[in-house]
Amino acid sequence: MPTYRVTGPDGGTYEVNAPEGATEQDAIAYVQGQQTKKVSMPAPGATSLKGSSAGGVFMGLRDAVDAGAQLLRRAVPDSVGNAVDSFGNYLADAGLPVARSTGVSGVDSIVKGANKEYEDSRKLAGRDGIDLARIGGNIANPINRIVPMGAASTAGVAGRAALQGAVSGLATPVLNTDSFGTNKAAQVGLGAATGAAGGYVADKAIKGASRVLDKAKAAARSPELSRLDADALLQRAAQDQGADLSAIPESILSSAREQVGRALRRNETIDPRAVLRAAEGRAVLGDEAALTLGQATRDPMLYAREANLRGVDGAGNALTGRFAAQNQALINALNSRGASAAPGEMAAGQRLVGALQNYDEGLNANIRNLYGQAEALNGGSIPLDHRGFADTALGSLDKAMKTGFLPSEIRNIVNGVSKGEIPLNISTSEQIKSTIAAAMRKAQRAGDGNEAYALGLVRDALENTQPMQRAAEFGGSQVVPAGAALPPSSIGAETQAAFNAARAAARERFSRLESVPAYAAAADDMAPDKFFQKHVLGATARDFNSMMSLIPDQANVVRTQMLDFLKNKAIGGASDEVGKFSQSAYNKAIKQIGDTKLLAMFEPAEVAALKSVGRVASYIQAPPAGAAVNNSNTASAVMNLIGQMSGRIGSLPGVNLARNSVQQFMNERAVGNALSGQIPTQAAEAGVDALRPRLLPYAGGGGLLGAYMGQ
Structure with missing residues (x-):
């Protein structure tokens, strides 16, 4: 017997077993004698696509819009609501995809219709059970993540999650609109309760996972890796503080490395700068005064x-x-480090002056020896060209317009040499050079540059003066034209070379006297205490290096006295017992x-x-x-x-x-x-902080469960 579907008086659709060829009226009449079954038909717009996972996500995003429409329609005056309804209905009549609505019931009808259509669509799509797709859409909706979860404590996270749960309750539509107010209050309350619970559980879970992660990291960190990391942290701390790790003994530095490395292995935080300060303090002060x-x-x-x-x-x-x-x-x-062994500024200055004077005496002895060799080769004293010297000196002064700046005693010497009143040979030339040098140092001390320059011109002329050419001795079969002058004779190549070597040594000595102020001061017999103040403490680095290049064996004297100088500056010249x-x-x-x-x-x-x-x-x-x-x-x-x-x-x-x-x-x-x-040291929170930003924004999602329970 065939089965017919007929619409009953109550508007429901029924399946009826009736004879072959029966009409609808026959089937209705036959209902009384047959077993009937009411069939629930899908909503008119239901489709399997709308019931798919994508449709579920869409509904999850839409829920907040529907809930907002329900609340807003009840909150605005009827005059405003009716105007909005009229405008929306006008758009619907014009063919736009806008649902028709009249009053609060109209909004509720749209919401319930949409949910009925979605549920029927789910059945068509073969989806049943927990609607994870719709829940995912709810969680993705910004309204359900509007409250930030970045609290420092578990209680703070739970409180914020409770607030988010209440918001989620407001953003969930009510389907049982007969008791809208009661159901909405239940949604908010249950959302807050389940949200708080979810936030508490989530935060505890995050902390537990972070501890496990931190312990795993600590277990995986080998002592060697910890030492390497500790060394890098100490190096960075040294750079920040301008410290030099080489000043700390290795025994103390290794202890500092171990202290930092141990904190790293235990997943603890420690200030490496403080560790470095303590280590540096031990290196300088010792353990008893750390x-x-x-x-x-x-x-x-x-x-x-x-x-x-x-x-x-x-x-x-x-x-x-x-x-x-x-x-x-x-x-x-x-x-x-040597300050207690310092001789004192006077004694230190005396040693430096004495060392430089000994150095000068060595140069002078060498110069005298070289000139002596030249004279020995010449068979006697080597006279110098006195007229050539005088002419060159006076000509240079006139050309530079420095004649008037030449000291009278030096001018008298030049004139005496020119006239032959003062013999000019190797011995007297060295004496004249010494006199000129003393006059130059006096002029330099007085700051008289013109006088020093004039003296320098005379000295240059004297240094460039050549030996006199002596007349050749004639006799035997030598023939010269009548009335011709006797030809000059050279002093000999070997003697000239020895003379040039001696003159180069003398020139080198004067050059060093000019370039090394401390050397010139020592040659001038400067007072030892003043010497140390000016040419050690007050000298430029260049002048100091120039001095020490001449007397490197005096470096320890300078070091110890410099340490004593630093100590006296630090304690104000007081004794060690009372100095601060x-x-x-x-x-x-x-x-x-x-x-x-x-x-x-x-x-x-x-x-x-x-x-x-x-x-x-x-x-x-x-x-x-x-x-x-x-x-x-x-x-x-x-x-x-x-x-x-x-x-x-x-x-x-x-x-x-x-x-x-x-x-x-x-x-x-x-x-x-x-x-x-x-x-x-303190327990590190780095692992918790790393996980919270990723998980906590969804901690308030537990409020969605309470929101649905109150529908």
Whole structure:
């Protein structure tokens, strides 16, 4: 028997078993005697495409629009809503894809119709169960991620997720519109509750995953890799602070590497700059006077607390002792490098002057020896061309218009030589040169450039004067024309070469006297104390290097005396027992000397060590920015006053409590931590911070579950 589908009086569609050829009316009549089954037909617009995963994502994105339309239509006055409805209906009548709507019920009908069409489409597409595609569209909708989840604590994340869940409840359409207000409130409340729960669980899960990840990273990090990373961090810290790792003994530096590497292996954070300061402090001060915690970390609060506690009776004594030991250790750091062995500026200057004079005497002895060889080859003294010298000297002065600047004593010598009154030979020429040199140094000291230039012209003329040509001896069969002059005869090639060598040596000596101010000052017998001040402390790097190139064996004298100079600058000339090391005065002196001159006196490692002394002194004495150091010691005085209370006042419980609290704080916390100097470490949060930005934006998605529960 065939089956017919007929529409019943109630509007439903039924399947009816009726005889072959029966009409619809026959089938309806036959319904009474047959088993019937109501069939739910798909909505008119339902299609398998709309029920696909893409359709689900679209519906998830649309939900917020539908929910907003429901809320907005109920919120605006009817006059506004009716006007909007009329305009929308006009567009629909014009053929545009706009749904017709009238009043709140019209909006609700559109929302419910759209959801009915989607659910029927899902059935056509064969999709059932949890609608993950629609949930994905909801999560992708910006309205469901509008609240940021970047809170620092789990409670903060849960609170923000609860707020996001409430927003998601507002953004979810209501399908049971008979009790719209109640259902919407349920959506908001349930959304907030499930959102908070989801945020809490998500944050805990993220932290747990981060810990596992961090432990895995720490386990995978080998000790060798940790040491390499630690060394790189210390190198960077040294660059930031202008430190030189070569100034730190390897035993101390390796300990610092291990400290940083251990923190890395444990996934802890540590300040490598503080570790480096502590290591540098140990290298300069030793273990007994090492930097305190506040000095090493440069933490303003710790530094100020240590400084203010130093004058407190009792516990403050340990800090006072540490600071005194540090002061003495800074002085000893210079003494151990040679400052204590310094001879003093007078003695040092005398040694340098004496060494330069010995050097000069060696040059003079060589010059005398070379001239002596020339005279020996000549068979006697070698006379020089006195007229040629005088003519050249006076001609050069006239040409340069410097005749009037020539000192009278030198002018008299030139005139005497010209007239033959003063013999000019090798011996007298050297005497004249010495006289001219002394006059030139006097002119230079007086700053008289014209006089010095005039003297230089005379000296050049004398140095270029050639030996006199002596007349040849005639006899035997030699013949000369009657009345002809006797021909000149050379002094001989060998003698001329010896003379030229002696004259070159003399010229080289005068050149060095001019180019090395310290040499000229020593030759002029300058006072030793003034010599050290001017030609060591006050010399340019170039002049200092020029001096030391002549007397390299005196380098240790210069080094030790320079160390003593730095120490005296640091302690203001006081004795080691009472002197207070000043980091500002010391560092100023180091800067005044300059790297170029320091490197001329010391090896690079020694220069690095001297600068390290200045940095460590700064860590001790220069307060970090923001450190409220009470230099007047009023804070210490107040603490001492509390500690000294006695009698009736001291018997009061409140006073005793305050006194004991201060003493306990000083003894157990501040002083102990300060003297330990142990750089603290903290558990790293890098792994959590790396995961949160990726997962937390969706933590509030748990509110969508509550929102759907309230539909």
